[in-house]
Amino acid sequence: MRFWAREKSSMSSSRKVVELFYDVVSPYSWLAFEVLCRYRNVWNIELKFKPAYLAGVMHGSGNRPPGMVPNKFHYMTTDLKRLSNYFGVHLSPPSNAFEAMFEKGTLNAMRFVTAVAEKEKEGDMLVERVSRELWKRIWSTDQDITQPASLTEAGLKAGLSANVVKEILSLSKSQPIKDKLKSVTQEALEYKVSAFNLHLCTLCLAHQKIFVVEKYNKMSLHIFPPFLQCFGFPFIVCQVNGKAKVFFGSDRFELMAYFMGNYNGLGIY
Numbered sequence: 113m114r115f116w117a118r119e120k121s122s123m124s125s126s127r128k129v130v131e132l133f134y135d136v137v138s139p140y141s142w143l144a145f146e147v148l149c150r151y152r153n154v155w156n157i158e159l160k161f162k163p164a165y166l167a168g169v170m171h172g173s174g175n176r177p178p179g180m181v182p183n184k185f186h187y188m189t190t191d192l193k194r195l196s197n198y199f200g201v202h203l204s205p206p207s208n209a210f211e212a213m214f215e216k217g218t219l220n221a222m223r224f225v226t227a228v229a230e231k232e233k234e235g236d237m238l239v240e241r242v243s244r245e246l247w248k249r250i251w252s253t254d255q256d257i258t259q260p261a262s263l264t265e266a267g268l269k270a271g272l273s274a275n276v277v278k279e280i281l282s283l284s285k286s287q288p289i290k291d292k293l294k295s296v297t298q299e300a301l302e303y304k305v306s307a308f309n310l311h312l313c314t315l316c317l318a319h320q321k322i323f324v325v326e327k328y329n330k331m332s333l334h335i336f337p338p339f340l341q342c343f344g345f346p347f348i349v350c351q352v353n354g355k356a357k358v359f360f361g362s363d364r365f366e367l368m369a370y371f372m373g374n375y376n377g378l379g380i381y
Contacts (some may be wrong), residue, residue, distance in 0.1 A: 126352050128157040133300040133347040134243070135166035136225070136257065137218040139192055139203055142247040143362040146201050148238065151365075157375045161236045161243065161255035163225040166345050167217060168297040185209075195281045195362070206254045221246050221257045222285070226268075226293045227284040231276070241270035253305050300342040303349060304356065 119285035132148055134141035145161075156264040170176065189205060206212040225243055232238045245266040249255040256262040260281055267277035283289055288308040351366055357371050 114252050119293060120376060125352075126373065128155065129160065130157045130350040131160045131162050133162040133164050133342065133349075134163060134345050135218055136221055136246040136250060137166055138249050138345045139205070139247075140195075140362040141346040142203065143195055143199050143250060144348065145243065147199060147362070147365055148348075150157045155372060157372070159236070162296055162300070163227070163229060163239065163243065163312055164297040164300050164345070165219065165222050165293055167219070168294070169300055169342055169344060169347075172298070172301045174321065198246075202248075202252050204252055204254070206250060209377050212250055216258045217335040218246075218250075218255070220259075220264065220343070222262065222283040223289055223293055224263045224280065226296070227280045227286075228267075228272075229291060231280055231283065232290060238270065242272070245270045267303055270351075284286070287288070300347050303342055303347075339357065 125192070130148060132141075132145060134145060136142070148157075151157075172281075177265055187208075192203055192205060225239060229236070229239045229243050246257050246263075249257050249262065249266060257266065261363075263281060263284075264274075264277050267280065268274065272280070342358075343362075344360060346360070346362060347366065348364070350357050350359065350372055352372055359368055
């Protein structure tokens with residue numbers, strides 16, 4: 113899968129940073145994760161992983177997971193099959209998705225990933241590998257990610273030594289790591305980009321060009337909040353020369369490429 117890939121020369125020297133806020137409970141986050149990993153060199157972006165806790169975002173934003181809405185849940189199962197084939201990610205829902213997502217949850221898993229990030233300090237290579245192994249367990253091979261033995265196996269498959277995994281497991285139970293996960297989750301909730309300064313637009317993709325078909329310069333504060341804020345994952349923050357734009361979901365890559373100066377239509381790269 114190759115698309116939206118040729119850089120515009122005017123943007124080639126821009127500093128582009130992309131932050132991905134995610135939780136391994138979210139299959140759509142996995143899709144966004146893999147696509148961004150594939151395109152970080154093509155788009156010349158600095159990709160930063162921000163492991164967070166989706167349940168905390170849902171609670172803080174007042175949102176409901178799609179799995180809690182019957183019609184959305186049924187659609188999601190069909191949608192994920194199509195997206196799995198399209199993106200080339202072997203994604204297969206667990207046998208009891210409700211139990212895996214809402215009863216078992218991913219608090220221990222995300223603390224584990226947070227501990228990996230804290231241990232790694234510089235770079236995200238280990239965070240990337242461990243996150244991918246956890247996604248594989250829950251969303252590909254229908255395995256547990258809540259127990260220490262499960263996290264140990266994921267860490268070992270990601271290339272960590274047994275001693276390092278043991279150290280990370282211990283670290284994941286510490287108060288600083290618990291606080292760090294809360295902090296990054298809160299960071300997502302508090303990330304604000306002015307809706308008015310962005311000149312919100314309705315965008316239409318047609319004939320390999322983007323047209324602005326409608327622009328809202330005035331909006332009622334009683335109807336629309338003045339800021340775009342996080343309400344779920346994947347939550348993606350794109351910064352070009354310090355100017356941030358936010359995107360939600362695993363189906364906004366064309367717009368991301370356009371805003372970062374990497375869009376060249378819907379043709380093959």
